[in-house]
Amino acid sequence: MQDFRDGTxxxxxxxxxxxxxxxxxxxxxxxxxxLLIMGADILRVDTAAIQLADEYQQRKILTxxxxxxxxHIALATIAEADVLVSWNFKHIVKFDKIRLFNAVxxxxxxxxxxxxSPREVTTHADETE
Numbered sequence: 001m002q003d004f005r006d007g008t009x010x011x012x013x014x015x016x017x018x019x020x021x022x023x024x025x026x027x028x029x030x031x032x033x034x035l036l037i038m039g040a041d042i043l044r045v046d047t048a049a050i051q052l053a054d055e056y057q058q059r060k061i062l063t064x065x066x067x068x069x070x071x072h073i074a075l076a077t078i079a080e081a082d083v084l085v086s087w088n089f090k091h092i093v094k095f096d097k098i099r100l101f102n103a104v105x106x107x108x109x110x111x112x113x114x115x116x117s118p119r120e121v122t123t124h125a126d127e128t129e
Contacts, residue, residue: 001031003122004038011040014075016068018042043075052077052108061100066091076113077105083114085121093117 003009013035021032036042043049052074056062062070069091076084086092093115102112 001034004035008123009121011035011038012043012076012079012081013040014043014072015045016071016075020068041079043079045071045075048078049074052104052110055104055108056101059100059104061097061104062091073101073113073115077101077110080111081113083116083121085116085118087117089117 004011013032017032021029024032049071053067053070056070056073057064057067069088072086073084073092084092091097098113098115101115105112
């Protein structure tokens, strides 16, 4: 979080994340609220994002159960985010998945999306929040 507080990174969040956080622990909800106060851009789901997420499904990169993960990736791709940061090592931060997402992204004219864990991105390595 300190990287956002310092202005090192500009936060982008999606309306999908808003829905997911409704039942999250209070500490997570507070951190999300802080991102919003810092001026995070909220990425809204639109037709282009749905089409790209659907393509991830058609190519069996993700199963239907994890469709929202594909929407997150599609939104970040379309927004040309510098990096998507996630703790989801099973469906998002995984070398073979990243290559497949980017193959689709490139096919549809988008630039590749960099996907990393927070530990790989933060300048505050000892930070626990």
